[in-house]
Amino acid sequence: MxxxxxxxxxxxxxxxxxxxxxxxxxxxxxxxxxxxxxxxxxxxxxxxxxxxxxxxxxxxxxxxxxxxxxxxxxxxxxxxxLTPAQQLHRLRRAADAAMQELESPLQRWLDGLADVKGFLDEHPHLVSNLPDSDGELRPDAPDEYFDWVQRRVERMSVSKLTAEELDTRLETEWIAVVPDVATRDELVAIAAEYAKAQILVDERRFRRNSEVV
Incomplete structure (x- = not known):
């Protein structure tokens, strides 16, 4: 075409x-x-x-x-x-810059979630202190914490907005818009891989921390 x-x-x-x-x-x-x-x-x-x-x-x-x-x-x-070649260069540069800007806040968010989960593992009775927000019931045990967070994130999906709300968001915020579900799923896989790359698994460090009196 x-x-x-x-x-x-x-x-x-x-x-x-x-x-x-x-x-x-x-x-x-x-x-x-x-x-x-x-x-x-x-x-x-x-x-x-x-x-x-x-x-x-x-x-x-x-x-x-x-x-x-x-x-x-x-x-x-x-x-x-711009020429097509210039447009491609500009788009790639913008995507790379956005990825670099995302690195630090993404790491802080993931580290914060891990900290909450670790703290709940040590103090499981505090699970009851988590809020029942947006119609989402709090978890019953620390092992359910990440599932609870995931459900809360899913409720933030722009696909759940009304047409009027979506128009307002598109006017005031940056929202990724793609032509089909397959493209969305490919982008989700890339985002998941990027998030995985920001997490260090170091069992030795945690063992050392737990041995400190």
């Missing part, structure tokens, strides 16, 4: 991005032109129309000014004007 983006010129891609964000800012072409003119870029509605159709090339300084006027980063426009 032919990718329509592949045959789109950079001018057209940039112009479509300008039209999209202008619409999101609820501005007419004339209003955007007036804002640009007030910032030193002489333009009228016709000039904005040519930019949005890709008929008029935009210099870097003009692109930066358009971004400023629409209160956006330049990347909001240029990412759609």
């Amino acid at each position: 032919t990718n329509p983006q592949a045959s789109m010129t950079q001018e057209v891609a940039f112009g479509r991005a300008v039209a999209f964000w202008r619409g999101r800012r609820d501005l007419s072409q004339k209003q955007l032109a007036e804002k640009l003119t007030s910032q030193g870029m002489k333009a009228d509605a016709s000039a904005v129309s040519r930019i949005e159709s890709g008929a008029r090339s935009v210099r870097l300084v003009e692109a930066m000014l358009i971004a400023d006027v629409l209160n956006l980063d330049l990347d909001a426009f240029t990412r759609f004007a």
